[in-house]
Amino acid sequence: MLKHVIGAGMGLLMLAGCGGGPTSREGSFRDTGQPLSVTTRGNGMQDMGGPWFVRGYFPGDGGLAMVTLLPDLRGQQAVEFRNEACLLSGDCETDTEIWMAKPLGQNRWQLNREGEAPRQMWVVWVDDDFRTAAIGTPDGSYGWILDRRPEGGADRLRAAAEILNFNGYDTSRIKVR
Structure with a gap:
């Protein structure tokens, strides 16, 4: 199961039009009957x-490349x-969206x-040094594994996937870069 998460790379993104922000185009990716934890770290x-x-990431968020948390905008x-x-021609487009974040x-x-x-x-979940994080949502509409670096950290990525799995996510559906 985790071999789907770690060890696979992604080539060129072949997306014609990707939406922004946290969305799901394929329903829930987790068993919402299972509680979702949140780190206190x-x-x-x-x-x-x-x-x-x-x-x-889960299907539907293939074009999402970066998430930047802005503590004071x-x-x-x-x-x-x-x-x-x-x-495939090599032409790339970048789109950014800002979502306001109300603390819950x-x-x-x-x-x-x-x-x-x-x-x-x-x-x-986030590791002790805030290098890798597992992001989720109670409705399971999306989930991500985020890292401060674009490569490396296989052990932390594996840990993030295991935590998402523990929280009811179907990690066999995760796509990796």
């Missing part, structure tokens, strides 16, 4: 702030999503963007 946006590379917390789509508790936020349905984002 760290100080929320302060420790999680900054850019994260999307190293693992004009006096508010926010999350920036950067999507990239590359065609430690390491949990409600994400809001005008014209979009609100979403929740939970830090399910």
Whole structure:
């Protein structure tokens, strides 16, 4: 099962039009009857702030390349999503979206963007040094494995996948980069 998560690389993204932000185009990726945990490690946006590379994702978020937590964007917390789509010709496009982040508790936020349905984002797990994180949502509409670096850290990526699995996610569906 974890061999699907670690050890596979992704070539060119062959996406013509990818949406931004936390969305699911294929329903829930987790058993919502199972409780979703949230880490108590760290100080929320302060420790999680900054850019994260999307190293693992579920179908529908294939163009999501970076997630940046912004602890202070004009006096508010926010999350920036950067999507990239590359065609076989090598032409690539980048799109960014900012979602305002209303704290719901430690390491949990409600994400809001005008014209979009609100979403929740939970830090399910993060390693001691805040290098790798597992991100989920109670409704299971998306989940990510984030890392501060675009490569390496296989042991931490494996741990993040195991935590998502423990929290009811179908990790056989994770795509990795």
